[in-house]
Amino acid sequence: MKLAHYRRNGETRVGLVYSGLVFDVLDATKTLGLALHSEPITIDRLLSDGGVESLHPVEEKITKTCVGVPVESVKLLSPILNPEKILLLAVNYLSHSKEQNVKPPTEPYLFTKFRNALIGPGDPILIPKVSKKVDWEVELAVIIGRAGKYITRKNAMDHVAGYAISNDISFRDFQFDTQLADGKTTLGLNWVKGKGLDSSFPLGPWLVTKDEIPDPHKLEISLSVNGKRKQQSNTGDMVFKIDSIIEYISAGTTIKPGDIISTGTPQGVAAFTGEPFLRDGDIVEGAINRIGILRNPVKAE
Numbered sequence: 001m002k003l004a005h006y007r008r009n010g011e012t013r014v015g016l017v018y019s020g021l022v023f024d025v026l027d028a029t030k031t032l033g034l035a036l037h038s039e040p041i042t043i044d045r046l047l048s049d050g051g052v053e054s055l056h057p058v059e060e061k062i063t064k065t066c067v068g069v070p071v072e073s074v075k076l077l078s079p080i081l082n083p084e085k086i087l088l089l090a091v092n093y094l095s096h097s098k099e100q101n102v103k104p105p106t107e108p109y110l111f112t113k114f115r116n117a118l119i120g121p122g123d124p125i126l127i128p129k130v131s132k133k134v135d136w137e138v139e140l141a142v143i144i145g146r147a148g149k150y151i152t153r154k155n156a157m158d159h160v161a162g163y164a165i166s167n168d169i170s171f172r173d174f175q176f177d178t179q180l181a182d183g184k185t186t187l188g189l190n191w192v193k194g195k196g197l198d199s200s201f202p203l204g205p206w207l208v209t210k211d212e213i214p215d216p217h218k219l220e221i222s223l224s225v226n227g228k229r230k231q232q233s234n235t236g237d238m239v240f241k242i243d244s245i246i247e248y249i250s251a252g253t254t255i256k257p258g259d260i261i262s263t264g265t266p267q268g269v270a271a272f273t274g275e276p277f278l279r280d281g282d283i284v285e286g287a288i289n290r291i292g293i294l295r296n297p298v299k300a301e
């Protein structure tokens with residue numbers, strides 16, 4: 001099942017995406033006489049209330065008996081609107097560690113972004129006035145569906161609601177131009193500014209529930225700028241798999257429904273390939289099979 005936020009008459013709605021159409025969840029459940037959800041509804045709230053699971057039994061009935069609109073005709077928003085936590089992993093692909101000439105970390109290397117960074121499909125990635133080295137990093141995002149703490153690897157996937165595509169937009173002049181004098185801190189010092197400026201975390205195009213992706217470590221992942229392929233890999237190249245990431249994060253930290261874990265990027269980012277950094281007018285497309293394409297324009301601030 002694919003769930004999306006979209007805009008209708010100035011309101012944020014939840015849509016079930018199927019075969020190129022969007023079916024409004026609230027309208028559909030009312031039409032079918034199903035009192036499943038209170039108003040207003042968002043995917044965030046459905047995750048918190050367990051409502052996503054209640055939609056599975058009626059998904060087929062909605063798509064066969066209700067009227068949908070073409071997905072291209074609506075403005076999609078981020079599938080998560082108000083996460084408590086956005087957690088990301090650095091150097092979590094073997095190919096990405098090789099292109100940096102660094103050893104893979106011995107445990108997950110975490111950093112964070114904030115809600116100011118979160119944007120949806122079609123929203124512009126901003127080139128801020130303060131950065132000239134704006135880079136891309138396509139990633140598989142894990143959306144948490146069930147709260148937990150000290151979660152074992154064995155039970156970790158029980159806490160996953162589904163997946164989306166994310167793009168860890170990075171500002172390399174802040175991130176990498178801040179080093180210790182001895183040159184030993186190769187990953188840079190200023191990750192808050194280097195990763196967390198406005199509009200630096202596109203997410204979408206929708207939430208794909210985990211039942212549609214039996215193995216999230218067998219997915220083709222790629223990114224293109226203006227139609228030119230920049231990144232191409234497979235999620236099987238991750239250093240730390242999703243179950244071990246959740247075990248690590250939840251050790252001492254409660255994960256909650258709607259939290260986002262972005263699982264790292266493969267090789268091919270501009271900082272290490274010599275490709276031009278993002279420029280005003282560029283179109284960035286991240287793609288993961290079984291999920292779709294996350295497309296964002298680039299706009300100078």
